[in-house]
Amino acid sequence: MLTTSQPTISFEKFSAKIRPLLTRVYSTEQIDVLLPRLFELTKASLKAHAREDLGKWDQDKVLLITYGDSIVGEDTSPLQTLHQFLNTHLSDTVTGVHILPFFPYSSDDGFSVIDFLEVNPELGNWADVEAIGRNFNLMFDLVANHVSSQSEWFEQFKHNQLPGRDYFISLPKDTHTAEVVRPRSSPVLTPVETHGGIQHVWTTFSADQVDLNYENPDVFLEFVKIILDYVGHGARYIRLDAVGFLWKSLGTCCIHLPETHAIIQAFREILQMVDPGVALITETNVPNRENLSYFGDRNEAHMIYNFSLPPLLLNALMQGRADHLKTWMMSMPPAPIGCAYFNFTASHDGIGLRPTEGLLEAQEFNTLIDTMRNFGAQISMRSKADGSESPYEINISLFDACKGTAKGIDQWQIERFICSQTVMMSLEGIPAFYLHSLLATPNDVEGMKATGRNRSINRHSWDKVELSQRLADEQSPQAIVLKELSRLIQIRRQQKAFHPNATQYTLHPENPAILAFWRQSVARDQSIFSIHNLSDQPHKLELSALNLVNTDTWMDLISGAPVDDLQAVYELQPYQSMWLTNHPYYDRSNTPDHRDLEFLYEIE
Template sequence: MASLSLEDELREKIYHHLNQIYVNNDNYALSEKIIAVFFQGRDLISPNPNLSKWDSSDIILITYAHSIVENEKAPLQTLLKFLDKHIQSYINTVHILPYFPYSSDDGFAVIDFKKINDAFGSWEDIEAIATTYKLMSDLVINHVSSRSQWFDQFKNGKNPGQHYFLSVDPLIDTQKVVRPRTSNVLQEVNTINGKKYVWSTFSHDQPDLNFSNPAVLVEIIDIVRTYLERGTKIFRLDAVAFIWKQINTECINLPQTHEIIRLIRTLTDFYSHEVFLVTETNIPNRENLSYFGNRNEAHLVYNFALPPLILYTLLNGISGKIKQWLMGMPPAIFGTTYFNFIASHDGIGLRPIEEILTEEEIDMLAKNIEGAGGKVSYRTKENSQRPYELNIALFDALKLHVKDGDDGYQEARFISAHTIMLSLEGIPAFYIHSFLATQNDYEKVKHSGKNRGINRHQWQMQELEKILLSENHHSRMFYELLRLIGIRKRQRAFHPNATQFTLGLGNSVLALWRQSLDRTQSIFSIHNISNQRIAIQLSDLNLVETDSWLDLISGTKLERSHGKLMLTPYQSMWITNKSSIM
């Protein structure tokens, strides 16, 4: 039997996806339209799900287009200037948060998906960044701005937008719907055809798109193609878990949602080996992992449980919870991996740890964050309000030990948090305000009226340059993080898919064993997560007798005659038998 051509294989896959999403629809014609829109005569490539698109040198920076600004210069140009001058040797991937015209939510209420916000720069500026760095862009897939052309068409009964949104009977029962916000899910909208009640998962300025209309899917696919042509290599599928609505369900993680992701994955797999998908699903861990699919959905999933668990671990000085979580995390199948982060433009989500920490432990963590000057955002759960998100700059979040308060180890905890992240299976991502150890921005909260503004400071380039040349906590943290990244990038045992085992060395220690894919390098990643000095018996590490062992971080050789390691509060060690072998 003759094998299918690439074209026929692609058609068959797309047709299969569409049949899982839409019933009573001409899915053959729809598949042909999608192929024409997405590929436009482009040669196809053969997908390879086993392909590893990353190694230990992959490090991601998360930033807004205008996180750093200077007079009379487009922020995107200033961003490139900062990247090239300060971190090009350390960071190879840049996630620029939505750089499109928007009406609210700091970019996530997109007015026009195909234009660059004039206040940020131009498509040429985006392409300039994509020339040197892997560009990660947001595909804001669930909703648009209420000021978008599509929503204006909806209100005025004009095509195509009049069919792009979901309006429902206001009396329907929405109690089952999982919400990330406390606002009503339905917003009343005056249209030329009378009052409509429009589904709005996040805010009334962000009406949800109606993916049950195949034309909406085609629009999104056209947007994906546009971003690819402009240099995007990585797509962050924002709020993707919510995109399919079905009355009398929770309206989250529905089968059609997964199938739409599989369709986008199929399209990008046939387009380029360099492109991969990241799903942003801030939900309990088990549900989050489902977005790997069978290596046919996301290449990377956000490790959403990591940020709150890192905080809980370092602020309490106990490692039991994070070790329990790590031992329950399945190794990512080759061709997939984890997106590791401990801070982002959003707050620190608490839903992913609802099955890991008790309500009392979560409440304790929230109280500690408020004590450090942070804020707590809430969601509605079973007619009550539960902490949903911690809003605080990461540097300030690590200020107060639960028992000992301001114990003087804030900077040590901050470095420890990032060293742990750099040690884990997956690709590490640094939010720019963590890189710079930015503190809480209360003026931004006041100006924006949003708790998340606390961690969305805007630096003046000239001021930042002076700070990085001075002696202060910003420069200390920045250059130490760069040093650690420089060490990590060269170690094969830190490949995102390298073997990882969690070791049991006591409640004050978090310890991991990483081994390179070719088994030539081992790294014992040892972290004192307490504010006390501790001792570790060398015999507990089971180091191979015939190898020489070195701590990569301090450069110290281990002498077996010492018998034990002494770790100062929050000290980390990367103990290896081979160094700098990339």
């Protein structure tokens, strides 16, 4: 736990900050009881002058997303093996690590948590986690919506014992729940045998993941305790998993309710007084406008996942044109001050399809799904209010999703995949790379068959020895992709124009196959034109169309080549990217020579 010698914020000041948020959730009587308990819980950690930290990130921040056992060996625990891999291969590449839930669990690969305060002994222990945190900024998951049916709290519920007796939602089995937004096809209510007979409890995600009842202030208090514990163990980012479903109110959709936003704001305000350097990130895999609401009025999430990016970028590469991706980019407002987008193209989950609503026409949507099926994907479904089902996410390794286009499989898989990652790390926001993207991991069909779960196709666990052999083979996809993406990330981290909050402006080349946008540093001393050929054909780029300032000296950061003739016409090879800049912040001594890229692009 975080400790100081004495509280540095009075109860009155603490109450003045927290009470207005809690009044949107709880009654006056409940708040009068809750506030002294909250203060007692947090007072040893409160700071007197905890001003908002607007410097939580810059262009140097790059995160990795991984399970604790994505790489396993016989001689060390999985978390120790992960730490060794990070230090050997990624110490100069990523600055932070999101270790997906590493707690004891009963299902859903960690997201059905049995004990929020312990490390799964099959992965390691808190010392292993904290050791990684000494080299990398850590992100922890706060799985705040639900808990495992095998947890102590739920056992207490079943035996009518405190405190868990009052931590869950039990309703008559015939309760009308048709309006409830469903991320799964399983029932909302699950029958459970308890000391008092069969009860039907709320289970948004699965029968093993029982939703918590935030109408009970004690549940809120429990999660403040958990947040403080995570910060004490070194968390610099706290990811609020499935947080949109937090509050339930019958007769509503039970997602994004005002009470949910108020609870997140209360979490943030408490964190602000404890450690203003810690960032909250909300995980809400929903259409874009709903997702943006989690910035609040600069008083809610510090970061939100850019969930529209993965399906729209993948569709653009499948179709060989940038129009829908550009439409979305132009609709995105700059992140508010003190906030940032969290950019990713792949994660432990599938590629969410709800964020494409209103952006892709039905025929193109269906073509994307059919194409992915041809590349080995599974399609997960969700239940709608009318009882029908619709595609919810594509389950596939992103590397295998790039096997080809809507026309079929081709020879451009590596180039197409690297292009996808280069686009992602160029956009406004903080880039995050799934470990299996950096390692070009293919579909794990055997793993999916073994678990019977679609998402296992993209949750491979590498054997440390086999992975080392692949990375030692310079011709393997794993070695090629890791080497090139590491090089690009290292270049990107030095460019002020790639600050997460630097200006972004979408350009409009006549050729729909070319995606182009302009980034400018906050100090306006660097511009980068990020240009990408999204197709499997060469395309010409007229530099005159970019209106480059002719008094500046320009170069392509990716190839390292100078750009001397601003009227020149370049031929972009299939899936080639360019970062044209007038002020390179670039130390070539630590990155491979650009001639190593001749296997990818025809560089003059």
